[in-house]
Amino acid sequence: MPTTEAQQAETPTRGRVLVVDDDDGIRRSFRRSLRSAGFFVEEAGEGSSAVARVPGGNFDVILSDIDMPGMDGIALLRAVRELDLDVPVVFITGTPRVETAVQALEHGACRYLTKPVGEHELVQSIERAVQLRRMATWRRQALSHLGVEGAPGFDRAGLEAGFLRAIDGLWIAFQPVVRWSAGKLFGHEALVRSREPSLPNPGAILHAAERLDRLIELGRKIRTGVASHLPALPLDGCVLVNLHPSDLDDPDLVSRDSPLGAHASRIILEITERASLDHVSNARRQVAMLRELGYRIAIDDLGAGYAGLTSVAQLEPEVVKLDMSLVRNIDVEPTKQRLVRSMIDLCRDMGIEIIVEGVETVSERDTLVSLGADLLQGYLFGRPAAIPTP
Ligand code: G
Numbered sequence: 001m002p003t004t005e006a007q008q009a010e011t012p013t014r015g016r017v018l019v020v021d022d023d024d025g026i027r028r029s030f031r032r033s034l035r036s037a038g039f040f041v042e043e044a045g046e047g048s049s050a051v052a053r054v055p056g057g058n059f060d061v062i063l064s065d066i067d068m069p070g071m072d073g074i075a076l077l078r079a080v081r082e083l084d085l086d087v088p089v090v091f092i093t094g095t096p097r098v099e100t101a102v103q104a105l106e107h108g109a110c111r112y113l114t115k116p117v118g119e120h121e122l123v124q125s126i127e128r129a130v131q132l133r134r135m136a137t138w139r140r141q142a143l144s145h146l147g148v149e150g151a152p153g154f155d156r157a158g159l160e161a162g163f164l165r166a167i168d169g170l171w172i173a174f175q176p177v178v179r180w181s182a183g184k185l186f187g188h189e190a191l192v193r194s195r196e197p198s199l200p201n202p203g204a205i206l207h208a209a210e211r212l213d214r215l216i217e218l219g220r221k222i223r224t225g226v227a228s229h230l231p232a233l234p235l236d237g238c239v240l241v242n243l244h245p246s247d248l249d250d251p252d253l254v255s256r257d258s259p260l261g262a263h264a265s266r267i268i269l270e271i272t273e274r275a276s277l278d279h280v281s282n283a284r285r286q287v288a289m290l291r292e293l294g295y296r297i298a299i300d301d302l303g304a305g306y307a308g309l310t311s312v313a314q315l316e317p318e319v320v321k322l323d324m325s326l327v328r329n330i331d332v333e334p335t336k337q338r339l340v341r342s343m344i345d346l347c348r349d350m351g352i353e354i355i356v357e358g359v360e361t362v363s364e365r366d367t368l369v370s371l372g373a374d375l376l377q378g379y380l381f382g383r384p385a386a387i388p389t390p
């Protein structure tokens with residue numbers, strides 16, 4: 001039974017959704033599905049009145065049609081991004097087109113659904129978008145507390161001890177990247193690992209380093225570790241090394257005498273698209289210096305974050321790495337296929353090499369190859385593993 005406006009206001013909700021569609025019937029049906037799933041729903045029949053509701057509307061997600069008279073969905077998304085950087089926007093369209101899908105991605109839309117959308121798919125997509133919204137808010141709050149001594153639960157001494165043990169037990173795993181058409185190895189990605197149980201994964205180590213203001217030290221330790229393995233890796237293959245944005249502030253990175261300096265022509269430095277480069281004062285200049293030293297630059301995790309393609313425009317990388325979230329189940333998801341194909345075409349036009357990450361099944365691989373992908377990485381080809389020292 002559909003919930004009324006009054007009931008809506010009383011019941012705790014699973015999230016606040018703004019539904020934008022010029023078709024009354026479709027809007028009504030979305031409203032019905034979402035309300036009975038426990039969401040609070042507000043509606044707008046066109047783009048500009050939707051934008052007017054965003055400030056103060058406290059929406060967790062905006063669900064919008066793309067083709068609407070007046071302000072269309074893409075213009076709506078642009079206007080919304082000026083007001084709120086985080087609110088996820090889910091598009092639904094009856095006429096899917098690659099151009100609009102790419103524009104949607106560029107402006108940070110989080111899903112692109114094709115009509116007709118089943119009730120289950122609709123509710124699930126909105127649920128995921130609400131989770132994204134909450135994670136973004138949570139992350140922002142967490143970041144604003146980082147390193148604040150005396151903040152609840154901040155045990156600096158304990159964290160420091162764990163971090164030192166992690167640094168001591170640090171080791172580097174390597175995962176192959178293959179060039180499928182040639183049946184050859186393209187290179188390896190270096191991935192940091194630790195033996196410290198309190199910091200069990202790279203994310204935890206990096207987070208600890210952030211809180212302790214020791215990112216530079218960690219970055220140097222990782223790069224020294226990578227360099228020590230270079231003699232054991234094939235000379236004609238490249239080595240992909242992940243940077244944290246703050247590594248770009250480290251003078252050691254741009255020094256010819258740094259551990260990787262002598263091997264720069266073999267090294268591709270990955271800069272993640274998940275983190276903002278805004279606070280790195282001179283990212284572009286540092287990247288230009290890295291190029292002068294002979295390094296190539298890759299944008300990592302493309303398609304995973306909100307930043308869209310701005311990092312590609314800012315840094316003009318030689319390589320981009322498509323995030324594995326675009327790969328998972330690509331064999332059965334036509335929307336992902338269209339997006340990945342257009343990203344591949346776009347990169348080819350711009351002369352950028354594209355590596356697709358996280359390929360796990362033969363069927364994902366075959367779909368990717370049929371879409372034009374050639375450089376592939378993932379468990380299907382090899383898990384990250386230790387390289388025996390020579
Ligand atoms: O952010 P970045 O792309 O550098 O992270 C790569 C991470 O993904 C590594 O920690 C690696 O272990 C993991 N990884 C590599 N290949 C696969 C894969 O095929 N599937 C999954 N789920 N994870 C992978």
Ligand code: MN
Nearest residue numbers: 189242270300
């Ligand atoms: Mn990476």
